[in-house]
Amino acid sequence: MNLLENIRVVLVEPIFGGNVGSVCRAMNNNGITDLAIVNPRPEFDWDDARKLSCNAKEQLEARKEYATLADAVAGCTVVAGTSARTGFYRDTAYSPKEFAPIGLESAQDQKIALVFGREDKGLFNEELALCTHIIQIPSSELYTSLNLSHAVYVCCYEMFSAAGIFQPSEETAQEADSAFRERMFAVWREMMIETEFTHDQKLDHMMMGLRRIFTRGKLTVPDCKILMGLAKQTLWVTNQWRNEQEKKNH
Amino acid sequence: MNLLENIRVVLVEPIFGGNVGSVCRAMNNNGITDLAIVNPRPEFDWDDARKLSCNAKEQLEARKEYATLADAVAGCTVVAGTSARTGFYRDTAYSPKEFAPIGLESAQDQKIALVFGREDKGLFNEELALCTHIIQIPSSELYTSLNLSHAVYVCCYEMFSAAGIFQPSEETAQEADSAFRERMFAVWREMMIETEFTHDQKLDHMMMGLRRIFTRGKLTVPDCKILMGLAKQTLWVTNQWRNEQEKKNH
Numbered sequence: 142m143n144l145l146e147n148i149r150v151v152l153v154e155p156i157f158g159g160n161v162g163s164v165c166r167a168m169n170n171n172g173i174t175d176l177a178i179v180n181p182r183p184e185f186d187w188d189d190a191r192k193l194s195c196n197a198k199e200q201l202e203a204r205k206e207y208a209t210l211a212d213a214v215a216g217c218t219v220v221a222g223t224s225a226r227t228g229f230y231r232d233t234a235y236s237p238k239e240f241a242p243i244g245l246e247s248a249q250d251q252k253i254a255l256v257f258g259r260e261d262k263g264l265f266n267e268e269l270a271l272c273t274h275i276i277q278i279p280s281s282e283l284y285t286s287l288n289l290s291h292a293v294y295v296c297c298y299e300m301f302s303a304a305g306i307f308q309p310s311e312e313t314a315q316e317a318d319s320a321f322r323e324r325m326f327a328v329w330r331e332m333m334i335e336t337e338f339t340h341d342q343k344l345d346h347m348m349m350g351l352r353r354i355f356t357r358g359k360l361t362v363p364d365c366k367i368l369m370g371l372a373k374q375t376l377w378v379t380n381q382w383r384n385e386q387e388k389k390n391h
Numbered sequence: 392m393n394l395l396e397n398i399r400v401v402l403v404e405p406i407f408g409g410n411v412g413s414v415c416r417a418m419n420n421n422g423i424t425d426l427a428i429v430n431p432r433p434e435f436d437w438d439d440a441r442k443l444s445c446n447a448k449e450q451l452e453a454r455k456e457y458a459t460l461a462d463a464v465a466g467c468t469v470v471a472g473t474s475a476r477t478g479f480y481r482d483t484a485y486s487p488k489e490f491a492p493i494g495l496e497s498a499q500d501q502k503i504a505l506v507f508g509r510e511d512k513g514l515f516n517e518e519l520a521l522c523t524h525i526i527q528i529p530s531s532e533l534y535t536s537l538n539l540s541h542a543v544y545v546c547c548y549e550m551f552s553a554a555g556i557f558q559p560s561e562e563t564a565q566e567a568d569s570a571f572r573e574r575m576f577a578v579w580r581e582m583m584i585e586t587e588f589t590h591d592q593k594l595d596h597m598m599m600g601l602r603r604i605f606t607r608g609k610l611t612v613p614d615c616k617i618l619m620g621l622a623k624q625t626l627w628v629t630n631q632w633r634n635e636q637e638k639k640n641h
Contacts, residue, residue, distance in 0.1 A: 159409070166538050172531035196536060211573065218566040238552065247566065247609075270599055271569060273606040279552055281422035286446060288416050294541045295548055302488065302529055358483070 144304050147248040149175040150293060151213045151256045153268060158186030160260060162193025162201065163290030169197040170294075171301035176204040177213045177254075210256065210268050219244055219253040222264050222272035223292055225285050234277035237296045241303035243274070248300075255296050260289050314361035325365045326352065328372040335379045394554050397498040399425040400543060401463045401506045403514060408436030410510065412443025412451065413540030419447040420544070421551035426454040427463045427504075460506065460518050469494055469503040472514050472522035473542055475535050484527035487546045491553035493524070498550075505546050510539050567615040575615045576602065578622040585629045 155161050194201045207213040214220045247253050258264035333339050339347050405411050444451045457463040464470045497503050508514035583589050589597045
């Protein structure tokens with residue numbers, strides 16, 4: 142049972158088709174697929190919606206339509222309305238991050254709704270009245286007006302993140318062990334001497350610097366092989382050069 | 392000194408004007424204002440960009456343009472590139488949430504960059520090579536292609552959130568759904584009228600207050616039954632009282 146299937150995104154009287162299309166992508170990116178639209182306007186631009194939904198067209202076509210918000214959320218326990226404004230009974234608000242674990246807990250065995258208002262006027266008081274939670278999206282005081290699909294994106298993103306499904310890519314290569322690292326550093330040391338890069342006195346200091354640079358993150362076996370190969374090649378070139386010089390001198 | 396002023400958003404060869412306009416809003420919403428565009432195409436639709444930027448037009452006009460990504464990030468210490476793909480040297484990636492504290496630490500006294508690729512092809516390998524960090528945005532395996540402005544939004548949002556203050560949250564129970572809650576509220580409304588508790592003008596205000604009180608925490612089915620019973624009983628008493636009064640008056 143996938144938690145995210147229990148999350149319904151409800152758009153109340155959206156104005157712009159493009160926004161609704163972008164909303165479909167935002168939902169799909171975050172594994173949320175249940176879209177409800179309340180009272181779509183007769184002049185609504187479905188072509189624009191389809192265009193902006195890109196590969197999330199299926200979801201746009203699978204939308205449910207309702208005459209009222211009450212109908213759209215009737216089967217939902219938690220109903221979270223988004224609001225940019227504070228004030229009259231909007232004082233107890235949650236950030237999307239704060240709301241995510243609350244919503245997910247209910248979504249384990251019940252349907253929940255994330256409700257978004259009109260692009261220009263948001264949700265009306267009688268619509269907020271149906272909500273059990275108010276979500277206020279963090280924004281700069283200087284510019285609080287969010288694009289509808291951005292608002293949906295960030296709420297879905299926090300639900301998806303809190304569900305703990307996604308893990309960023311991790312290094313799969315084996316980390317080099319000390320013995321292998323030290324063989325590599327030994328070649329670098331030799332290279333620094335042979336190329337006459339450092340004085341004897343400075344050699345240890347330079348080596349310590351290199352060790353810090355190379356081991357600041359995890360140094361893998363392939364990384365070590367590249368570094369070893371580079372130093373060995375440099376030693377080879379250096380020896381060629383020395384031989385040439387000796388020939389000249391004789 | 393505002394940390395966020397040190398964050399530069401770099402768009403590499405964006406295709407759609409509307410996306411760049413939406414990016415301006417996404418940045419503004421999160422207090423980030425330094426926008427750089429690498430090699431804008433001659434046919435780029437600036438009108439569309441202006442239209443979608445809404446009240447963030449100023450920022451669109453203040454953008455800087457560069458011929459190459461190397462030029463755009465030349466003054467930046469940390470350079471974080473976004474990538475949807477994994478593979479060759481993209482293995483060690485950070486989520487936007489993981490990257491935020493790392494980026495902010497450097498942004499305290501140095502300029503840093505968040506780099507976003509083309510809508511269709513992302514960043515090329517030679518562009519990723521300029522990056523010190525790779526950011527991979529969490530997304531469903533089934534649908535990994537993000538809208539450009541959504542990608543910018545979520546990265547800016549995480550930086551903005553990490554720069555701010557954190558707040559905790561609450562508890563558990565078995566919940567009533569919206570339909571059941573509304574039946575209960577309808578009885579309370581009737582009760583308030585019949586008991587002559589409120590004037591007509593104040594009724595909606597009082598109902599909103601009650602809704603907030605009762606749905607602030609999780610309202611369970613038993614809670615709802617108690618509240619419903621209480622209101623029904625009050626209505627019964629009120630009717631008894633009215634009947635008594637009518638008897639007296641006759």
